[in-house]
Amino acid sequence: MKAAPEDQVILLDVQRLDNDVTRIEHRITSLRKGDQLTELGTKAAALRGELAAATGLVEDAERELARLESDTAIAQARVERDTTLLQNVANAKDAAGLQSELDSLQRRIGDLETSELEVMEQLDGLRARVGDIEAQLADADAARAGLAAERDAEIARLEADRASAVQSRADVAAKVPDDLLALYDRQRARYGFGASLLQGGVSTASGVTLTASDLQTIRAAAPDDVVLCPDSDAILVRTPESGL
Structure with missing residues (x-):
């Protein structure tokens, strides 16, 4: 799948807001118990x-x-x-x-x-x-x-x-192309994370440092290629701080 790098970056905000919703829901459930x-x-x-x-x-x-x-x-x-x-x-x-x-x-x-x-x-x-x-x-x-x-x-x-x-998530998600958002939602439903920032060679979703072989494969990918994290299966978002 292809997607503009700037669209892929937006997924990090979607993931952050999804995390916020999940955290709040867990807290509400705990309080109701x-x-x-x-x-x-x-x-x-x-x-x-x-x-x-x-x-x-x-x-x-x-x-x-x-x-x-x-x-x-x-x-x-x-x-x-x-x-x-x-x-x-x-x-x-x-x-x-x-x-x-x-x-x-x-x-x-x-x-x-x-x-x-x-x-x-x-x-x-x-x-x-x-x-x-x-x-x-x-x-x-x-x-x-x-x-x-x-x-x-x-x-x-x-x-x-x-x-x-939830409203903020909807507003941010509306900026993401449908096919990219669908992939994000599918990966998140399966594995818990839909998007992961690659930061200094570390996938923030898994907290694992990628191997030299994985990093080499990612470097070879085009900027608009949608790459999945080999550890978390989330969409791996690359930025200047990714260490590539």
Whole structure:
């Protein structure tokens, strides 16, 4: 294929803009995957599980406390009833029976009140744990929301950059002859690079120094010959800095 040297040089700008588009797209993909957001989401999910468990323990303790308080109230009501009966009973045997029951009820109330204190202490600890988890969850949710907002803003900026690069690429590519551009697109689709600058005997696409034999073949080619890089298969663009 033949193409004017100046048209071949334009391919370097096309390649640069294609590289920009690819780089931006990779960055957008990376941001959308959101590794940090995933980590925060996993952390928040774990905290919600902990919160549900801790809240369940608080509810269990509250029910136990309510039961103990109810039992204490019932026992105290019976103490009041038996005390009134004892004050009015005339039979010694009945009085002894009531006194025995009162003593038993007082012990029962003492045990219940001890249990109430223990449960209340547990409840304080459990409620503190719930509060701590809620604070951690709020922090995680706030961090995730902030990170998501930053990510969305960055993606919007990158999408604008991509649109600009795509338009610039189209404007530059329009200056290249159709057959030359088609070859560039084909080589880039196959090998990742469509054009490579030969600079000081090095193909910039591959980063490899061409052999003396390859350089000799390239020197023998006419300026308007389209030459492919022996290492990257990209169109090898020759300029005064190529070292030929």
